Amino acid sequence: MIIDSPLNQWILDTYWLWPVLEIVHFFGLSLLLGGLIIIDLRLMGYFRSLNLETINNLIPLVICGFSLNLVTGILFFIGDPMRYSVNIGFQIKMGLVILAGLNTLFYSWKIIPALANWSVSSDTPISVKIVGLISLSAWTGVLVLGRLIPYVGTG
């Protein structure tokens, strides 16, 4: 269905497109991880001088990075579906993206509304630390597994 579709052919035939997509994917991951590293470490109780409410203003940049990588990622997949769909690294990576997404939903529904109740430079409750740890671990796993796709086999 995807193979031999016009988009699949265009991605394969446009010799400069793949490196451009890779570059955008790398910049996107920098925006995504850059914001999340700061927010997640603060959630885990590090960098307590940072005000958790104000650093949440980085979230639009995180979403911007995620969107860039969603679009470029879909184009990678359409360009070479048989390579990615059977790759164990890709499969686990997608599982971790979903886990991180659910964790983010929990953060925005349960934790952001409660932020106003905390003093600016206080420690965080254990439940919040766990949310930060899950986010940071899941995204680190996404990075590493993405990098390992060319080196691991089919699953």
Added chain:
Amino acid sequence: MFVWLETTPIAQLVALSLWAYPALLSLHIIGLAIVVGIFSMRDLRLLGIAHGVEPTAFISLGKLAWIGFTINALSGILLFTSQATIFITSIPFLLKISFITVGMVLAVIIQARLSNLLVDDRYINSVDRTTRFLAAISMSLWIGAIIAGRLIAYF
């Protein structure tokens, strides 16, 4: 000298071991996410995006960026040894190293300028034109480093 470097036991390990090269690439992308992640948040903030974040928040985050830089300097040197003669004649590689060097020098300068904001509370949220200019150059350098780094594989 670079020929000799490739014959050292550590270079041989990186080049011939099944896991060493992918493991170093994994470390290298984690370091990239930390360094370019933190610096792009800082530079975009100084350029006026996510202006709800205090510019001075990035002072304490500077040391985190240096941890990422150390991870990538070490993993990068090891990756370099395995194919030193190829990398040292690669134009994208040499550009990447130049961009990173200037980017780290700018990081020190920007860090000092942000610390000056703390001296007087009235200026804590104001970013002067020179600092904004330096942030624009810095952001361009890190994007340039990503572009050049990706292109090493293609030229």
